[in-house]
């Protein structure tokens with residue numbers, strides 16, 4: 001894999017490279033740039049093939065339905081689901097988690113039940129559970145985080161109880177960068193709390209690390225199209241078929257029914273049961289292209305490249321005494337969070353922006369992580385398939401300027 005060559009497939013980055021101060025885009029954890037093939041597929045759909053899905057006998061609509069359903073098959077294959085019926089299209093990771101909370105949780109959680117999450121979660125994997133826990137009288141428990149940013153799994157035996165109904169954990173933390181040992185967490189859950197279901201938040205791993213849901217043995221997997229080189233507004237919920245089939249609908253509307261009368265409505269089989277209304281058709285087609293693109297590049301190649309870039313960045317940052325890296329996890333995803341001695345990270349991000357270096361400063365929708373490490377905010381640099389050493393060099397030069405300005 002040649003990242004320099006691949007970068008030419010991203011119109012935003014090609015344009016960015018031509019600016020007086022070239023764009024160093026280091027915010028791929030928030031969202032990735034899009035390759036031309038994804039943009040073109042959506043453009044082509046709107047210009048040449050546009051129609052709704054499932055609703056027409058006319059050929060145009062039949063072809064659109066076929067393209068739409070092909071993506072469902074491609075997603076199933078991408079994560080090695082047993083069947084495309086286990087793939088529900090949502091608006092993103094947030095909606096996927098909310099779907100499980102409001103459908104599975106509303107039916108199966110009872111007062112006194114426990115939902116186990118980790119101390120490294122994004123707000124999407126905290127608040128969604130809090131809302132349903134409050135309604136049902138269930139309790140949230142948290143796997144603690146060690147100083148190095150790894151989860152303290154020695155606490156699992158006491159945290160997993162006969163009342164645990166759901167274990168919901170991120171594959172990769174979006175704030176520290178920790179790659180959580182989800183296979184181990186799932187195996188321990190199966191042993192100590194076999195009644196519990198497991199949801200993996202794969203928002204930060206789906207375009208970085210190969211996932212096999214059958215091998216992993218999770219019940220649910222949630223991820224977002226826009227973080228894997230695809231469009232916004234489309235996400236995926238994988239659910240093991242029997243688990244999905246046990247769940248009631250959560251949104252009512254068209255396409256999720258078998259038969260409607262004013263007295264009684266019967267619901268469609270999964271996954272249609274969870275897809276009320278006209279779906280994000282162009283976005284599904286774009287997601288299909290993104291998966292094709294990812295398959296062509298190869299997730300293993302991407303992971304290798306991003307590991308090199310991450311190590312390169314860590315080495316450069318270690319040479320700046322004012323920089324503190326948040327955590328030192330055993331395995332790190334494609335991101336690094338830092339703080340700067342005596343300098344507000346928001347100020348640093350503004351100065352970096354003057355250099356056309358795009359990074360995120362803030363709590364990254366992970367306030368409990370900030371609390372755990374005793375900081376208000378961090379500066380986060382994050383990488384994708386197109387990130388080059390020269391982007392890191394620009395960031396490091398920018399940070400050195402920040403340090404000089406504030407010294």
Ligand code: PMP
Pocket residue numbers: 029030091092093094095122124125170172173174201203204224365
């Ligand atoms: N979980 C994690 C770990 C994330 O990083 C994000 C996005 N920052 C989400 C959930 C939410 O994803 P989305 O906003 O695409 O729904």
